[in-house]
Amino acid sequence: MKKTSLLLVIFLLVSVSAVNAQSIDNLKEINLVWGKFYKAFETLDYKLMAEIHSKELVRISGGNRIIDYETYINNYKSGFKRDANNGDTSTISLRFFERINNESQASERGVYKLIRNKNKPNEQAYYGQFHVIFAKENGVWKITMDYDSNESNTIDEKAYQKAHAIDDFEKFLKE
Numbered sequence: 001m002k003k004t005s006l007l008l009v010i011f012l013l014v015s016v017s018a019v020n021a022q023s024i025d026n027l028k029e030i031n032l033v034w035g036k037f038y039k040a041f042e043t044l045d046y047k048l049m050a051e052i053h054s055k056e057l058v059r060i061s062g063g064n065r066i067i068d069y070e071t072y073i074n075n076y077k078s079g080f081k082r083d084a085n086n087g088d089t090s091t092i093s094l095r096f097f098e099r100i101n102n103e104s105q106a107s108e109r110g111v112y113k114l115i116r117n118k119n120k121p122n123e124q125a126y127y128g129q130f131h132v133i134f135a136k137e138n139g140v141w142k143i144t145m146d147y148d149s150n151e152s153n154t155i156d157e158k159a160y161q162k163a164h165a166i167d168d169f170e171k172f173l174k175e
Contacts, residue, residue: 026101027169030108030134033141034094034166041090041114044080049073054135054142062149072146091115094130095163099172106134106141111160112148127155 033052040048050073057069067075083090096110114126133145164171 023101023173024169026103026106027099027172030099030101030106030141031166033134033143038092040076040080041092044084044090046073046077046080049076052143053146054137054144056144058145060145060147063147089117089120091118094166095160096166096168096172097163101134104136108132108134111155111163113157113160125157126150127157127160129155129159 036048036052039045040052053069053072055069057072059067059069059072061067082088092112092114094110094112096108098107098109100107109131110129112128112130114128116122116124116126128148128150130146130148132143132147134141135144136142
């Protein structure tokens with residue numbers, strides 16, 4: 001009886017550890033996608049944006065417009081080109097209040113901070129709330145749905161700081 005109970009406890013501990021490890025592995029893999037997202041803004045590279053999004057993308061902007069992959073990527077292509085020609089820069093960062101995943105799908109919600117023309121006299125910061133759905137396509141995480149909104153300009157630095165850092169995995173591990 002004691003052996004059976006001990007084996008059951010060990011099995012449960014190993015199972016819980018496996019779930020946590022899978023979750024942490026998924027978060028790390030998803031963070032690689034977010035790294036490319038950051039890099040796309042920093043380098044004004046629309047091809048990186050195209051690479052990390054599914055061709056089946058549904059993009060909802062500000063609660064008032066839905067666009068597809070091609071329109072979304074073409075918007076970045078022209079916007080990044082315009083920024084490069086004007087000498088404008090963009091830096092984006094994300095903080096999270098929800099990160100849920102399994103082996104094939106993930107849902108991530110949080111707050112973004114976009115800084116235009118950092119360390120220049122015309123520097124501006126923009127904030128918004130986002131919800132992104134990822135799915136694995138041929139073993140690679142891709143963004144399949146991306147929704148963001150400034151929530152009637154109520155998202156600010158305070159909301160941004162309240163959310164968790166991109167590498168704060170402990171907060172999001174399953175217990």
